[in-house]
Amino acid sequence: MGIKIISPGLATSVQDLGRPGYYHLGIPISGGMDRFALRAANHLVGNPEGSAVLEAVFLGPEIEFTTDAMVAVTGAELPLKVDGEPKEIWTSFSVKSGQTLSFEFLKAGARSYIAVSGGIDVPVVLGSRSTYGLGALGGHEGRNLQSGDKLEIGDSSITVDEGRQVPANLRRGLGSSAELRVVPGLYWHRITEDSQKYFFDDTWKVASEADRIGYRFQHGRALRFNERKQPFGAGSDPSNIVDSCYPYGSIQVPGGTEPIVLHRDAVSGGGYFMIGTVISADMDLIGQLQPNMDVKFIEVDIDTALAARMNRQSNMQRIREVV
Amino acid sequence: MPRQQIVSPLPGTFYRRPSPDQPPYKEEGDSVEVGDTVGLVEVMKLFYEVKSDQSGTIGKYLVGNEDTVTAGQPLVDLGE
Known part of the structure; x- marks a missing residue:
């Protein structure tokens, strides 16, 4: 039954x-x-x-x-x-x-x-x-x-x-816009200082590709990359890297134009550089974003990320206690 | 009495045609029956057919082809 x-x-x-x-x-x-x-x-x-x-x-x-x-x-x-x-x-x-x-x-x-x-x-x-x-x-x-x-x-x-x-x-509030906190990652140095600033300054919009694999964002300024000779094993586009692991929450930017945050059903590795990683406390929120919503990425450090995770955990603990 | 409307059941991108090289599902002035498809909404690479839950005449399309729509947004005004 x-x-x-x-x-x-x-x-x-x-x-x-x-x-x-x-x-x-x-x-x-x-x-x-x-x-x-x-x-x-x-x-x-x-x-x-x-x-x-x-x-x-x-x-x-x-x-x-x-x-x-x-x-x-x-x-x-x-x-x-x-x-x-x-x-x-x-x-x-x-x-x-x-x-x-x-x-x-x-x-x-x-x-x-x-x-x-x-x-x-x-x-x-x-x-x-x-x-x-x-x-x-x-x-x-x-x-x-x-x-x-x-x-x-x-x-x-x-x-x-x-x-x-x-x-x-x-309950987590569901507004018409959202802020996603990001820890810059290993490849942060690959983009110019201006692009590092614009990525967090710009307001992005959720694209219609908003599924279990990943969420795509549009309408921010395209990233510019620092010049380098692409290493052996990396593709020719400056957004390519030698294949690497893709963490849950990592933000890849193919061609430098539209960031994609990988979610629960994502592939585990590949050859796109990652600008950073959305903190674990904000991954649930991504699952509640609708296409066309405005999103800002907020730069945080790892201590802030850990504190935010603790905060989310205590929220769940309160539900266990009061409900 | 308020005008009857067909609304989008989900957020995404609205299309008036089944594919780019085919004619629109409906033109303004066409008659529409319950269950007729009046457009497509694309989201997450899936296409959802928006069907009319009433019969009448297509008065006016309130959104353009490839416009973004939200859940509950009116898409079509129905005439008599």
Whole structure:
């Protein structure tokens, strides 16, 4: 018994906290793009925080339940209904077998996390239930959900009450613009001083390539590179380097024009220089950015990055304590 | 009574044609039935067909081809 997908939305997939440990083999970490929202959704229905949930982007799915369950939806402001009756986001609610969960138009943010008590019970592949679509690995048959798919729900031993809620002050605000903090990286010296300044001065816009692999940004000034003879093994464009590892959150700028921040399903290496890395505390936020939103990159040092990560962790800890 | 509109269900880039070398789905003045496609929205390299949830006549396209749109933004005014 479980759930049946009536309509899948745009790109809905099964995700948990991810599949670390195989990046060196080219298998990305995958997992929810907004892991804070994913953890909170699981917490609201009494699941372990790393249970598998559904991640929907921009457009919600329509789901028929074939079992009774406690459900919570977190992340984007994507209004939801059960059999046509509105329900609150960031709040647990019970669904009876035979009822249908559906969504209205997106109001803010980008990705919603739909947790069901017991968790989505797909096979564990390399330690995770997350879907890696490009590699046809994990999740439900290694792909996004389609109409007619039936998913099993795990056994749930914990019963939580309806109406369990994450207070508004512990949710991350979803505005019409965003700031992403960046630690400059190993290749920072490759661009001119002017370009180093412009990268942080300019307002960038999220491009329509805003998916699980990476987010592309447009409309800032193109980077200029310091002259050098390209080393053996690097391509001829000045934005090329001898192949290197691409960290999660790294910002590559092919041709020096449009920065791309690599996210959960990214490739693990290649030959583009990286200007720096978005700090881990801000990676969840990227998962909630819509195309055409204004974004500023803010330069920070590693101490600031670590403090910000601590701050995010304490936010999650507060949810564990008060909810 | 407010005019009826077709809105975009998701953010992205709006297209009036199925592909660059094909005619637009609808012209202003064309009749439209429930389920007719009136445009495409591209996001994340995926193309989503925007379908009408009502029947009538295409009064006016409120956004141009290749314009960026947000979720819930009106795309088409429907006439009588």
